[in-house]
Structures are given as structure tokens and as C-alpha cells.
Amino acid sequence: MKLKRVGDSVILLLSLTIIVLSFGGISDFTGKPEVHVRTEDGEFIYELEQDTFATFTGPVGETSIEIRDGKVHVHDSDCRNKVCIAAGWISSPGDWIICLPNNVFILVEGSLDSSEEGGTDDIAF
Template sequence: MKSIRVGDYVVLVLSVAITALSFFSYGNMTGAPTVHVRVGSQAWVYDVAVDRTLTFSGPAGNTVVEIKDSQVHVASSDCRNKVCVAAGWKKHPGEWIICLPNNVFIMIEGSDSEGEGGVDAVSF
């Protein structure tokens, strides 16, 4: 049986460090849900509990984002296929909408008011 060498300890320590860093960076979405909007290199954060209508300009025209009843959706967009409009309302943290022609990215972050850790899908 071979003994554990220094290199084995280095790999073990690095693995634990990367796991801990990932947990603290991505696994700690707490606080009230917020809507994060990024257009190109600019970014904005809005409270999901405050109803508002926002207009963002992009390369293909304007994208109108509506926040209402703690949900968000793209109300209208000047893009060609309007996939972002068809995405519908989003209300849970981690859900997102993107309008590629207008370079608009919308994501909800924070803790889910209905409780985290719900079932994403069920298979039989």
C-alpha cells in the first residue's frame, strides 16, 4: 500500500478550498429578491416589490421591462423574433430573461419568498 505524499495533500486542500469558495460565492443567495438588469457594460438593480416600467436602449431599439406584483417580464422589444417577450413573467430567484439583439439581460436574485430548495422537476 502506498503512503499519502505531499502532492496528495495539496490536491486535497485545493479541492476543499474550491468547494468552500463555490459554496460561499454561489450558494448564499439571501435577502429580498431584486431584479438585476444589464445592458452592455451598464448594470442596474431594482427592488422586485416596487412596481415600475423601465425602458432600455440597445442596438436593435428599445426594450421595455415591467416589474409588477413581485414579478418581471419584457413587455415589448424592438428585436426581430421577440423571444424575450415570449419568455413571460419570471418571479423566482435564479430565473432570467435575455434579449440578445438588444444586449439586455434580466435576472432575479435573492431568496425565494415561497422558500428555497423547491422541486425543479419530477421524473417517474
């Protein structure tokens, strides 16, 4: 009977450890919005508020992104279907665009302004 209580204690301790560690990976979206571009060559970070034009080389050619007026979009890509270009402009944290053939992933990260439409009012755990 004592072995069962020890096993229950171990499971409880492991469960609590997993719960506590899981909160360490939560992003609180602080700071200015940034554009994170992940490619086969690494990760590139750009300020969303600074107009930029960048080109990345992938397996099927080049993918160009444009950051302008606090928004980002895929300007041009050598992929066949151009779905990434059709995604349009994005600007809110959590928005993303991906060009699968060229392995280019674009993610907007940063703070959410609660005064913006669609922003977060409150956070509950």
C-alpha cells in the same frame, strides 16, 4: 518515494482549498426579491415589489421592461423575433429572460418563500 507523498499532499491541499473557496460563491438568496438587469451599459437593480417601467438601449434599439404586482416581463423590444416578450411574466428567484439581439439580461434574485408552490423545502450539501 518521499516525493510522491509530497506531491499527494500538495494535490490534497489544493483540492481542499478549491472546495472551501467554492462555497464562498454560493448565494444564499437572502433579502427581498430584486430584479437585476444587465446590459452593455452596466447592471441595474430594481425592487420586485415596486412597480417600475424602464427602457434600455441596445444594438438593435430599445427594450422596455415592466415590473408590476411582484412580477417582471419585457413589455416591448425592437428585436426581430420578440422571443423575450413571449417569455411572459417571471417572479421566482432564479427565473430569467434574455433579449439576445439587444444584450439585455433580466434575472430575479432574492429569497425563496418555502410556503410558495415550487419553493425550496430544504437545502442539502
